[in-house]
Amino acid sequence: MVLCAVRWQLLRSSSSYGAWARLLQRQSRGCVYSSVHGFNQEEIREKLQAFPGGSIDLLKQESGIAVLTINYPTRMNAFSGSMMVDLEERVSQLESWTDGKGLIVQGAAGTFCSGSDLNAVRAISNPPDGMKMCMFMQNALTRLLRLPLISVALVEGRALGGGAELTTACDFRLMTSGSVIQFVHKHMGLVPGWGGAARLVHIVGSQNALKLLGGALKVDPELGLQIGLADEVLEVAQAEEGAGTLLQQAENWLSHYTKGPAPVIQAVKKVVLSGRELPLSEALRTEKDVFGTLWGGPANLQALASKSKHR
């Protein structure tokens, strides 16, 4: 965090703002808040740890696809305080996974996530603590979205409140038949605070985002496909008929986009991410830099030697 603050000071005092902005983007591991924003990572970690329960489990596979499981079935996979800290730690582990290419985020026991744990929410319902939790989760979910991995949320059962926000921190969403994504915040006297509103606008546009948040609409797979919140629907019945578990089906779906060497797949994510987040000139310079990491590299030379045709 101190490092983040130093970089921020340098950024502000530097005449070459763009270069520093890019450096910040690359080196700050995607954090949105640091000490200059009044954010004290250690203080909030300690506070969150006082609300234990459940876990966030990470399985890194040989295929280069990792599975992140939100695991608190007795509370419909609600996020306890310690699970928020867990999430941040798992994201750190994924940031340093050099062989990684893809990520599936799922809930345990047939449902995705019912948002923040209401028991913890009641205990920290004062505004200063709410702000700290909000900044902590925005940092963690922004870093999740900025991982150089192609990510997909596998939504079974319900994704409510913060759970709906979590789905938007993935590149894609696969909804299973019967599943629902619902931004229930309005019913809780809230708006999203984990970055879910900003990301939702990018995914479905401001008109649809306004409808989903203003109406706390239940998004079923059909509506999800229609507005672009869902990228594919997986049929639970097909899984039961032997087409592979839903997780296997999600891995098959994702593998269409993760086939190939890790550096190339990671570069694909990086150039799309910079196109999504940076002004055009910055995005173009980042694209050049990423391109430079692949040009003349092993995958590039192998493809040239094999004289591949793309019929």
Ligand SMILES: CCC(=O)SCCNC(=O)CCNC(=O)[C@H](O)C(C)(C)COP(=O)(O)OP(=O)(O)OC[C@H]1O[C@@H](n2cnc3c(N)ncnc32)[C@H](O)[C@@H]1OP(=O)(O)O
């Ligand atoms: C960032 C902002 C937020 O995320 S605010 C939180 C938004 N989420 C919510 O308000 C979800 C409230 N929960 C519900 O609507 C229902 O429990 C849902 C998820 C629809 C499940 O209903 P149903 O299938 O009937 O099961 P149930 O209600 O008996 O729940 C089983 C046990 O799980 C618990 N649970 C569920 N959600 C949470 C939650 N968010 N925080 C804490 N606990 C939760 C229920 O209380 C219930 O526990 P218990 O068996 O009564 O001990």
